[in-house]
Amino acid sequence: MVPQAFKNPPQAPPLFTGTPDSVIQDTKRIIEKSRGVEDKIVAEVKPEDACFGNTMLPLAADENQGALENHIIGFYQSVSTNQELRDASTKAEEMMDDFSIESSMREDIYKLVEAALKKDEKLDPESQRLLEKTHKAYIRSGLGLPAGPKRDRYKEIKKRLSTLCIIFSKNLNEEVGGLWFTPEELEGVPEDVTALFAKGEGENAGKLKMTFKYPDLIPTTKYAKRPATRKKAYIENENKLPQNIPIFREVILLRDEAARLLGYPNHAAFIIEDKMAKTPKTVDDFLGDLRTRLTQGGASEMEVLKALKKQELKSMGEDFDGYYFLWDHRYYDRMMLEQDFSLDQEKLSEWFPLETSIRGMLTIFETLFGMTFVEIIGDDRSAISPSGKGDDIVWHPDVQVFSVWDSEDQGSGFIGYLYLDLHPRPGKYGHAANFNLQPGFMQENGTRRYPVTALVCNFSKPTPKKPSLLKHSEVTTLFHELGHGIHDLVSKTIYSHFHGTNVVRDFVEAPSQMLENWCWTPSQLKALSHHYSWLSPEYEAAWRDQAGKDQPRPEKQLPDKLIENLIKTKHVNDALFNLRQLHFGIYDMTIHEPKSHAEVESFEFSEMYNRLNREISHFDSPAQLGQSYKWGNGQTTFGHLLGGYDAGYYGYLSSQVYSADMFHSVFEKDPMDGKEGRRYRHMVLEKGGSQDEMETLKEFLGREPNGDAFYRELGLS
Structure with a gap:
């Protein structure tokens, strides 16, 4: 049950009750509302009167409100089990992208924004940044081109690119191919992996289907003893999407x-x-x-x-x-x-059941950043659901939802909602990623709108004999993506435009890459680990059936020797x-x-x-x-x-320079230093993209960042 103090978050979670029809109708409504806002600004504001308050502010407020719905509308295509809803979500995203392109090329709005910029008002730094970035975005959208064939062609290209990228992504998400292998061809692949493969019938009778999803593909290429099996799996995966x-x-x-x-x-x-x-x-x-x-x-x-x-x-x-x-x-x-x-990575994974690993990770974030995560289950879901139905606040029965709060020393306030969708299913996004579902921002009445964020991953599902067990690389992936989620949650910006991970691409990975270091720290590996045989009598019995009745039960937490061996493999x-x-x-x-x-x-x-x-x-x-x-x-x-x-x-590599610098300069001596963790939360994560990212880094480090720690870690200094 949820503790009484956390029973009533000041903001209800969103509903995931979209249908193919509602998604399209809602998209049309959002677009018409935004178009109306733009038309109203043009009708009421002359260029000589344009200022931040009458031009930029209504645009920003409309962007804030639209994001509360359109992120979720576009999210359905990555997670829904309903093909028609996924298709509608894709169509809706195309409609929103088309409108965004049309909107970004409105010369009448651009001239007002330019006039407001030239007014050179004394604005707060984030508002000034929004005005400058918006002005530059209009130029980069083609309004620097003279009206006529060139500008028309540019607009045509932008619309076509939007459509193509959406189709490309949809093809990736909905790919359902795979290969049928005989049990002999899969020799060496762990039984708890192949046990989840589909069993063939007819011409494939006696065979097992390896899909191209990561929980199937990676163990097959890691463990299959026959080179021909590994070769076939690798090459067919590279060629799975001819379209x-x-x-x-x-x-x-x-x-x-x-x-x-x-x-x-x-x-x-x-x-x-x-x-x-x-x-x-x-x-x-x-x-x-x-x-x-x-x-x-x-x-x-x-x-x-x-x-x-x-x-x-x-x-x-x-x-x-x-x-x-x-x-x-x-x-x-x-x-x-x-x-x-x-x-032995398979043996090592026995200490990292998915559920206890997540709980351990959330505990690290609680200690480091001053946060509290409260899982919302059962009747408590119905109690906070705007519809009164608990099922309506998740998009699939597997999904977990947490309310997130500040710890007592941070004021005990509400932070937002965190969703976890961790197992593969048909039509679902195929990798691991963090999705912002609703951004945070300052509302016009001066109160804060709280963010909602989701982790979408594809870890193997539990079986009666074993829970979902994570390889160490998967522990690191989960911690990395949770890092993006935390960035999304603790961000506090005036405008949704700069919220959370809305930072430049060559910085966005740095905060999460830095947090991966906790997965290589002895004390944190110990804290994260929990051998699955200690989870329940049933799992203990299943472990004994596999290991042998006479085998001593493994230590509850990862033994020091295994931790030592694991850390030796880091590089x-x-x-x-x-x-x-x-x-x-x-x-x-x-x-x-x-x-x-x-x-x-x-x-x-x-x-x-x-x-x-x-x-x-x-x-x-x-x-x-x-x-x-x-x-x-x-x-x-x-x-x-x-x-x-x-x-x-390149940002995955260049941001490692920044992440290594931050970790080794600030956290290496004591990764669980709550004082430094809170300083990092407020100086880096909280800022989002509201100021120049290099300034954020310099303020946190107290100097210009450099590559010394990065090259030293790689043994290249």
């Missing part, structure tokens, strides 16, 4: 054309101008320097892994041909951890991991930074993706066996590049 091939190509061509219409040399220059890096050269130099530093380390790591492969093949009576393939890496990387560090094969990230980042920059439009038209996107992978990471592929580099279409599964990280994937 995305022409979409990807058209998007890159249109982006380049649009950037050139605005006078930029390419799309990368257009995108990066607004980021911390400012210029493509800064990004290219950073990625190139990192590649130079990592290449020798990657080659050395690969030689060790090749020796391991040679040794295994010899034990099987087979010759080693000298190749180390893309589909070999997860398998031999895992084998190395087991052999050299006595680290094992780190160079190869980061070279893989460099492949993604350099590919992203290469396709968005052509010298001419003719050059981008000549790009062979699949061939380039695979060739760069070979040149940067040095993994072998079918191309080394005599095939062309067109063997796979990995870019068609690369959701980031059509989902907001275009000319921005």
